[in-house]
Amino acid sequence: MKRIVIFASGSGTNAENLIRYFENNPEIGVTNVLSNNPQAKVLDRAKKLNVSAFSFNRIAFSKSDDVLNLLKNCNPDLIVLAGFLWKMPESIIKVFQNKIINIHPALLPKYGGKGMFGMHVHKAVVDHNEMETGITIHYVNENYDEGAIIFQASCQVDPQDSPEDVAAKIHELEMEHFPKVVEGLLTNEAF
Numbered sequence: 780m781k782r783i784v785i786f787a788s789g790s791g792t793n794a795e796n797l798i799r800y801f802e803n804n805p806e807i808g809v810t811n812v813l814s815n816n817p818q819a820k821v822l823d824r825a826k827k828l829n830v831s832a833f834s835f836n837r838i839a840f841s842k843s844d845d846v847l848n849l850l851k852n853c854n855p856d857l858i859v860l861a862g863f864l865w866k867m868p869e870s871i872i873k874v875f876q877n878k879i880i881n882i883h884p885a886l887l888p889k890y891g892g893k894g895m896f897g898m899h900v901h902k903a904v905v906d907h908n909e910m911e912t913g914i915t916i917h918y919v920n921e922n923y924d925e926g927a928i929i930f931q932a933s934c935q936v937d938p939q940d941s942p943e944d945v946a947a948k949i950h951e952l953e954m955e956h957f958p959k960v961v962e963g964l965l966t967n968e969a970f
Contacts, residue, residue, distance in 0.1 A: 781807045781965045784855040786863040787814055789897075791821025793861035793882065793953055798828045800958035807965050811853050815840065815865050841868045850875065857965055860919060861957070864896055867919050879919040880964070882957055884949045886931055887915040891924030901942035901949065909936050912945060914952045916960050930960045 783801070785794045791812070798809045812825035817834040825832035839845035847870055850858070860867070860881040867879060883891060885900045890912075895903070904912045913933035918926035932955075934948045962968070 780805070781856040782854060783807065783809045783857050783859055783961065783965075784811045784813065784850065784853050785809055785821075785825075785859045785861050787812060787819065787821040787861045788816050788864040789819055789821065789862050791819065791824040791862070792950070793957055794821050795824045795828065796954050797859065797861065797958055797961060798825065798830055800962075802828070807962060810855070813846070813849070815863070821862075837865075840865065844870065847871050847874060857961065858919075859961060862897075866893075866923060869921050872919060872921060877918060880929065880961075881917055881919050881924070881926070882953060883915045883917065883924055884912075884946075884953070885915065886911070886913045886933060887917060887924055887928060891915075893923050895924070898942055898946065901945040904936060904945055905940060905942050908938075912936050912949065914949060914956065916957065929964070930956065932956050 785797060787794045794812055801807045801809055809830050812821055812830055812832040814821055814834045822832040822834060835846050858875055858879040890900045890903050911933050913931055915928055916930040917928045920926040932952045934952060936945060
């Protein structure tokens with residue numbers, strides 16, 4: 780079976796969507812959810828769906844090999860960042876080269892980089908009067924949001940849209956496309 784490990788920092792709607800998408804698939808499954816936030820709702824979502832869930836601190840993540848060793852034990856075919864707010868340490872990127880992907884709530888290279896996440900991105904899109912935005916799924920490298928782009932999907936931004944309206948449109952794109960792209964990467968099929 781192809782194994783997916785998800786990293787998330789918040790509520791975990793993308794993580795839950797991925798878990799549910801693959802829950803009856805005998806060939807692909809989410810085996811673990813990891814979070815840097817011990818209070819994150821994603822941990823509860825995962826446990827309710829019978830997926831192992833753990834939280835870790837910054838020392839375990841980037842100052843020691845604790846998380847790296849946990850990942851090695853999980854033996855993932857793909858590591859998926861789904862609303863994970865910390866930069867991946869180079870030690871993890873090196874061991875799992877081209878096996879870590881992220882979803883970003885904008886059409887990169889626009890509105891990417893440190894501090895550009897969630898409502899910060901949607902507010903910037905609205906403030907700059909963009910007519911289009913979307914999602915980008917990309918490989919993770921040592922820089923925020925600069926890895927090779929795998930997939931993008933776009934949506935229209937209407938003049939009257941608030942950042943919350945944009946967030947709702949982005950959420951729909953994430954729910955529709957993220958699981959299909961993950962599946963395509965693991966089965967070497969087009970998405």
